[in-house]
Amino acid sequence: MGLAAQAGNPVYDVIGVGFGPSNLALAIAAGERGAASPRALFLERQAGFGWHRGMLIEDATMQVSFLKDLVTLRNPASEFSFLSFLHQNGRLIDFINHKTLFPLRIEFHDYLEWAADKVSDVVRYDREVQSVRPLRTDGVIDAFEVTSTGQGGTSIDVTRNMVLGVGLTPHLPAGISRSDRVWHNQELLTRVRELDGRTPGRFVVVGAGQSAAEVTAYLHETFPQSEVCAVFSRYGYSPADDSPFANRVFDPGAVDEFYSSPEDVKQMVLDYHGNTNYSVVDGELIEALYSRQYRERVLGIQRLRTFNVSRVVDLVESDQETTVTIESLSTGQKTELPADVVVYCTGYRPADPVSLLGDIGELCRRDQEGRIKVGRDYRVQTTGELQAGIYLQGGGTEHTHGLASSLLSNTAIRAGEIVESIAAAKVAQVADIDRPHAVPDVVGLH
Numbered sequence: 001m002g003l004a005a006q007a008g009n010p011v012y013d014v015i016g017v018g019f020g021p022s023n024l025a026l027a028i029a030a031g032e033r034g035a036a037s038p039r040a041l042f043l044e045r046q047a048g049f050g051w052h053r054g055m056l057i058e059d060a061t062m063q064v065s066f067l068k069d070l071v072t073l074r075n076p077a078s079e080f081s082f083l084s085f086l087h088q089n090g091r092l093i094d095f096i097n098h099k100t101l102f103p104l105r106i107e108f109h110d111y112l113e114w115a116a117d118k119v120s121d122v123v124r125y126d127r128e129v130q131s132v133r134p135l136r137t138d139g140v141i142d143a144f145e146v147t148s149t150g151q152g153g154t155s156i157d158v159t160r161n162m163v164l165g166v167g168l169t170p171h172l173p174a175g176i177s178r179s180d181r182v183w184h185n186q187e188l189l190t191r192v193r194e195l196d197g198r199t200p201g202r203f204v205v206v207g208a209g210q211s212a213a214e215v216t217a218y219l220h221e222t223f224p225q226s227e228v229c230a231v232f233s234r235y236g237y238s239p240a241d242d243s244p245f246a247n248r249v250f251d252p253g254a255v256d257e258f259y260s261s262p263e264d265v266k267q268m269v270l271d272y273h274g275n276t277n278y279s280v281v282d283g284e285l286i287e288a289l290y291s292r293q294y295r296e297r298v299l300g301i302q303r304l305r306t307f308n309v310s311r312v313v314d315l316v317e318s319d320q321e322t323t324v325t326i327e328s329l330s331t332g333q334k335t336e337l338p339a340d341v342v343v344y345c346t347g348y349r350p351a352d353p354v355s356l357l358g359d360i361g362e363l364c365r366r367d368q369e370g371r372i373k374v375g376r377d378y379r380v381q382t383t384g385e386l387q388a389g390i391y392l393q394g395g396g397t398e399h400t401h402g403l404a405s406s407l408l409s410n411t412a413i414r415a416g417e418i419v420e421s422i423a424a425a426k427v428a429q430v431a432d433i434d435r436p437h438a439v440p441d442v443v444g445l446h
Contacts, residue, residue, distance in 0.1 A: 013038035014389075014422050015146055015159040017129050017356060020051055021112060021408060022393035023165040025070040025415035027119045028080045032071075038422050041157060043148050045128040049116040054187045055211065056106050057218050063210065063240070063282065064408050065101040066108070070115055073252065074412040080118065085111045126150040132162070132357045134386075141363075141386045161422050164356060165393035168348035168406065176315060176344065181322045185211045185345040192222070199225050200340030204324050206312055207345030208232035210240070213281040215343050217289055220304050229337060231307045231326055237289070240280035241273070249273045249402065250409035258402035259376050270403065277403055278347075307335070315342065350406070353396030354380065364390065374400045377421035378414065389425055391418050 014030070016023040019042045030040045071078035078084070082103070086092040095103070103111075116123070127148040135143040135158065146157050170184040178184060183191045185207075203226055205216045212232065220228045248254060249269065258266060293304045307326050313334070314325035322342055326335045353372055354361035363386040365373040373381040374397050380390040393414070397405040404410040 009156070009158060010039060011143065012041050012157060012159040013426055014040045014161040014163055015144075015157060016040065016042040016163040016165055016393075017146075018042075018165040018167060018393075019044035019046075019049065019116070019123055019125075020165060020167055020394075021070065022411055022415065023163060024049075024112065024116055024119070025411045026163060026165070026393065026418060027122050028070055028078070028115065029074065029412075029415040029419045031119060031122070032075060032078065033419065033423065036423060038419065038426065040122050041159070042123045043127040043129055043146070044123060044125050045150075047126050049113050049125075051109055051112055052105075052186070053109075054189050054191075055185060055214070056109055056189060057214055058104075058106065060105045060214055061100075061102045062105055062108050062408075063102070063242075066103050067101070068409050069111070069412065070415075071412050073410075074416040080115050082108070082111050085114050088114075124148075124150075124155070126152070127155065129356060130154075132360060134360055134388075139385065141360075142388050144360075144388055159388075161389035161391065161425070162357075163391040163393055163418060164353055164396075166351070166353075166356065166395070168395050169351050171347050171349045172344055173312075173346060179317060181317065181339070181341050182315070183341065183343045185215050185343055186348075188215055188218070188343065191341075199223055202227045202229065202337065202339050202341075204229045204231060204312075204337060204339045204342045205345060206231050206342065207347075208234050208237060208281075209279045209345060209347065210281050210285075211347075212345035213237055213285050213289060215345055216304070217285065217292075219343075220292065224303075227303050227305065229305045229307060229339075231310055231312055231324075233309065233311050233329060234279075235308050236306075237281040237286045238275065238279065239283045239286060240277070241275045246273060246276055249276060250404040250407065252410055252413045255401050255404065255410060255413075256376075259400060266399065266402075270398070273403060277407065350395030350398075353392050354390065357390070360386070371399050372396055378418050379421055389422060391421070393418070 016026055023042055027040060027042055030037050066082045069082040071080045083092065086095050127150045129146060129148045131147045133145040134141040135145055143158055143160050144162055146159060148155050170186045172184060176182065200223065203219045205212055205219065205228065212230065216228055216230045219226065258269060293306065296302050296304055309329045310326050311329060312324055313327045316323045321338050321340060324337045324339050324342055326337060354364050363383045365381040365383070367373055372392070374392055375381055378391045378393070378397060380392060382390065394406040
């Protein structure tokens with residue numbers, strides 16, 4: 001009997017680490033294969049499904065069409081579509097009459113929760129992966145032993161493939177740490193609730209992208225007695241390029257073209273079209289913020305202030321307040337601003353996608369710049385001794401698959417491609433569930 005059989009546990013075809021939209025789409029795609037569905041398990045460290053809850057501002061809308069939901073581009077007839085969600089909740093006609101492709105972010109989050117609840121049987125929440133150990137057969141690693149912990153104790157599961165969908169990490173500038181008065185926008189709404197009715201005298205918002213503009217607008221409206229100062233290095237907020245031709249960079253076919261392109265062409269595309277996603281703002285929001293600031297100039301009450309072509313060069317916290325020093329990049333003039341709250345809207349960074357694997361990560365191939373090599377099917381390229389599959393969702397694939405790699409735009413298609421790859425590998429495998437595994441051989445790996 002094999003190791004898994006002795007323990008009385010199943011051997012999974014795939015364990016997904018993290019259960020955000022990407023792995024949620026994967027769970028749905030796997031289940032929709034019917035009798036041929038791979039045996040899947042997903043481990044999520046949160047207590048329940050949640051996606052950027054701290055930025056679910058009441059009037060914020062999605063930046064992608066509802067048709068780019070979890071399933072529609074892959075299977076328009078799926079019962080997991082956004083339209084099915086609307087129909088089930090009695091809002092389909094109302095949404096149609098609304099004449100928009102871009103639902104409220106809160107509503108889209110409700111849709112994601114609805115979909116997650118429908119596949120809850122393959123998810124374990126409150127589970128944090130602690131270690132991944134190799135299982136060998138005849139000297140070849142053909143499975144992983146995954147140890148996770150949570151309130152329910154420690155669990156050990158065995159899988160032939162892993163899909164890493166752990167998302168991105170909030171980024172703060174060097175030397176800046178979160179505190180009661182220094183926030184990252186990821187936690188905005190949670191932090192505002194913790195104010196418990198207190199009204200800060202001045203907010204400072206650092207950043208020039210969509211999140212920074214949304215935070216600035218939200219704080220300005222929510223705290224009518226507070227001053228809100230926006231600090232960014234650009235002359236003004238830059239509009240996102242959401243024109244039809246530019247949006248083709250997010251098409252499924254663009255992934256094929258990008259993947260097969262020379263490295264210099266890939267970099268050129270990323271540079272040319274970064275303004276479809278990075279450090280850019282929806283045009284209507286730019287207009288709304290400008291209108292607010294102009295109205296205040298007319299009324300002689302300036303609560304919304306912008307420090308453009310500027311940067312924060314120092315931040316000092318005392319017991320009572322935080323002092324921010326802002327430097328003009330054009331003149332060098334410095335301005336000290338006492339602030340009750342500083343919100344950094346400085347984006348996210350991908351963590352090393354295979355760091356979770358410990359020393360197994362050494363068997364993953366990297367390019368000359370140290371980036372993980374990833375196949376077109378999102379499977380990490382590994383040395384010959386590692387034959388169990390490792391797949392990446394989102395972070396860690398932009399250099400190989402393009403701008404849509406960490407966005408919702410291609411989620412449905414990507415999930416389907418990963419499931420098909422796992423299914424094809426399963427057919428090709430010689431080993432079956434009861435093939436005996438050796439005791440994990442950790443020599444050279446730990």
